[in-house]
Amino acid sequence: MNSSESKTLSFWEDDGRFSGIFSWIFTTDHKRIGLLYLYSVLSLFAVGVVIGLLMRLELIAPGSTIVGAQTYNAFFTVHGVIMIFLFVIPSIPASLGNLFLPIQLGAEDVAFPRINLLSWWLYIIGLVFILISLFTGQGAPDTGWTFYVPFSEYTTTNVNVAVMGVFILGFSSILTGLNFITTIHRMRIPSMKWTKIPLFAWALYATGWIQVLATPILGITVLLIFIERTLGIGLFDPAKGGDPVLYQHLFWIYSHPAVYIMVVPAMGVVTEIIPVFARKHIFGYKAIALSSLAIAFAGSLVWAHHMFTSGMSDTAVMIFSFLTFIVAIPSAVKIFNWVATLYKGSIVLEPPLLYALAFIFLFSIGGLTGLVLGSAGTDIHVHDTYFVVGHFHYTIFGGTVFGMFGGLHYWFPKIYGKMYNKRVATTAWGILFIGFNMLYFPMLIMGIMGMPRRYFDYLPEYQLWHVISTVGSWIVAVGLILMFYNLYRGIKDGEPVGKNPWNAATLEWTTLSPPPKLNFIEEPELTRGPYDYKGIENDAQYQ
């Protein structure tokens, strides 16, 4: 094969040193690693969804319906651990970020390709630990994904193995963040200044910092659980002078910023999609870039709003409640700018835009309910109720996951060189959207009525809402199956596409679909800004 052929050879074919499956699991190509992650996290998502469906099935009637209390406790713990640590936290950065960050910057790969591979392997090893914790000894942990002391210290379930898995997964996340920060600093083509990088990259940059600075606290926290369980040191045990509330501080010092690891990349995806499908430059580029950094910073100041009822001081309650309101501001800036971008735009209602619009709607509901929770007075009433469950599913599922689905539909043609069936995609979206609201809106209602979370049994007054919610879960399942099946069919026999089916302006749309191994045939030239669509249909680089 001559050198010009090898330059255009798709990354799917270009195996490198190994062959067969080894050319994938030992790859250092960021695109292959991105796909390894994509398929891994989506598989775990499926597992998490199944557990969620089982939980909803249990809750369709009061009393024990399909499982007993202990199993239910294990269900919601494992659902949380899988969804958070094995799906949402890696989701967009590790899959779409890995696939497209270098290409958007004009680079050949990330700064540390081998560490990138290590990140994925750590993910897999962490996954194995979690799986072991489910099926050995006294069974899956039943503490909730938050592993609160004192219960996590003396429950006989497999907490030790599970927290080891979480520790390893944390390290995987840290390495991804470290890699992306360095990549964005060092690997851009020289003409791409900071004010020209795509806003998806800005989002990944902010996220990377949270990953690097906050995740280690999770590391030490789970390490301390392990040490408490094995050595009985007593740092959180009142009988030995410890304070269990300190555990909660340490846990949420990570886990609050973690929700911004989850949502900021999705916001980045939405920011990529909206201008393309409004055919209009993003409104307020700098504001959006800075708002990502502001969310990352402000989000590190508010963790104890998860602890209003924990027994901490009134002073802390008031301060953290006040600070929580501040973090809503940069998020609102983004929403305003997205809507302002759409205003008087030339709307092209394609599936990626549908998911981006759904994100705006669903995340707004999530964010507003967050204010109810962040306001200490109202939080007393809704803490540990279904209102919280509704809130975080609106933000994480309605926000991050819908954002990820939008990203999948947006970048699908670039990854696979084909287009999916847009009508089926739209139908699946509609089913998902309806099902989603049916599944989660009743939770907000139930929560205010007093339905506690993490309960498998409840009083009859809540049943109507539980039934609606469970039926909603079935509709969501149908929507998900249809959506993924449609994408699968697209991979198998979708229509081939050229470089730029959406007429977008970021650099990934100047290269082949799918891209070659080194991303570009020649080093790309920056001839327009990332959201500058003028004359793009006639711009040879993009056609």
Next chain:
Amino acid sequence: MTHNINKDYIGAKIGMWLFLFTEILLFGGLFVLYSVYLHRYPDEFHIAGSELNVYFGTANTLVLLTSSFSMALSITALQKGNKKLCMILLTITMVLACVFLVDKYFEWGAKIHHGIYPDSPTLLERPKGEIIFFGLYYVMTGLHGLHVLIGALIIFVVLILVAKNRVTSSDFVAVENTGLYWHLVDMIWIYLFPLFYLVV
């Protein structure tokens, strides 16, 4: 197809510093606990702290500071093209690390011999603040000691790489990054030392 990996010196250092930040925050979580409990049990910390041997602690501090010095020197030596001196200094650094660990072994050994160890009956009879003090002592110096051990191993690996000319005076970032790690380990001890040995 082989492709020249352009080595990015500054990028490698950025990556290493970012990793150091994760270590700072990892220990940082323990410092959160320490600061809260010091605030809550000032007298018990004072009493328990006086049971730690200041001489051991000071000696260990001086050992670690000197090892940081020899580590920094080894980088300068390599940058100046003096491979042999670099290797000697790396070896000295490793030896000092081992001295630290041996000291620690004796310190911990003495405490354990006297029945002061996590969850020991002797310890549990003490006031709560003292139980917490020793709990933090073991966890924090233990985690630190683990990092000293890991650091010593990394220095050993880098020593081999220098010997084999895989790390040279024109491509020395591996030694520099190893140095960064080692200095961080030293820096953590700079804080642990007064907080545990000098709370009197």
Next chain:
Amino acid sequence: MHAEEKHIVEFKVLFKVLIALFVLTGVTVLAGSVDLGYFSVVVALSIATAKACLVVFFFMHLKYEGGLFKIMVLLAFVILSIFIGFTFFDVAFRTN
């Protein structure tokens, strides 16, 4: 590509830093034998921070690095201070 300055820190500078570190160690040990109550902790941490600065700026070459590195290091320590400091909003104001 950026110009890559590979700064060499001379043996003499490093030696002076080591002496300073030894002296500060002596000072902190002496200070530790004086009971200043709460202030003792402040003194101990201040001396430790001075030593840490010497290690960071000279042994770790931060003095010779560009502004980017300095900002990053500052950021990491600021974040840690926030984590410790904000926890005290709770711990220092408990009424039970």
